[in-house]
Amino acid sequence: MQYMVRMTVTLPPDLDPEVREQLVAAEKAYSQRLQQEGRIAAIWRVAGQFANYCLFDVASHDELHELVSGLPMFGYIQAEVEALATHPNSIR
Numbered sequence: 001m002q003y004m005v006r007m008t009v010t011l012p013p014d015l016d017p018e019v020r021e022q023l024v025a026a027e028k029a030y031s032q033r034l035q036q037e038g039r040i041a042a043i044w045r046v047a048g049q050f051a052n053y054c055l056f057d058v059a060s061h062d063e064l065h066e067l068v069s070g071l072p073m074f075g076y077i078q079a080e081v082e083a084l085a086t087h088p089n090s091i092r
């Protein structure tokens, strides 16, 4: 099952810079592991915003929730989820 998730990140402006750096590094490692596993099929930065679109390819709603809520930055992320179905006009 595929889901397009828009994540908008709002880190507190007064967050300790060291903690911020650790969060960013942990987020990168977690995200790259999911990409290597194919559970994040693609990720894009929204130009000009601290936000991204992530295409998840997972087995269930529950797996999606587990992965999104496991993001190190989860407490600072507003996630909007859209479930994707096959488009009847798709040639793939």
Ligand SMILES: O=C(O)CC1=CCC(=O)O1
Binding pocket: 007, 009, 027, 028, 031, 032, 043, 050, 051, 052, 054, 071, 073
């Ligand atoms: O957009 C970000 O930097 C936060 C994020 C979530 C998954 C990822 O790889 O980065």
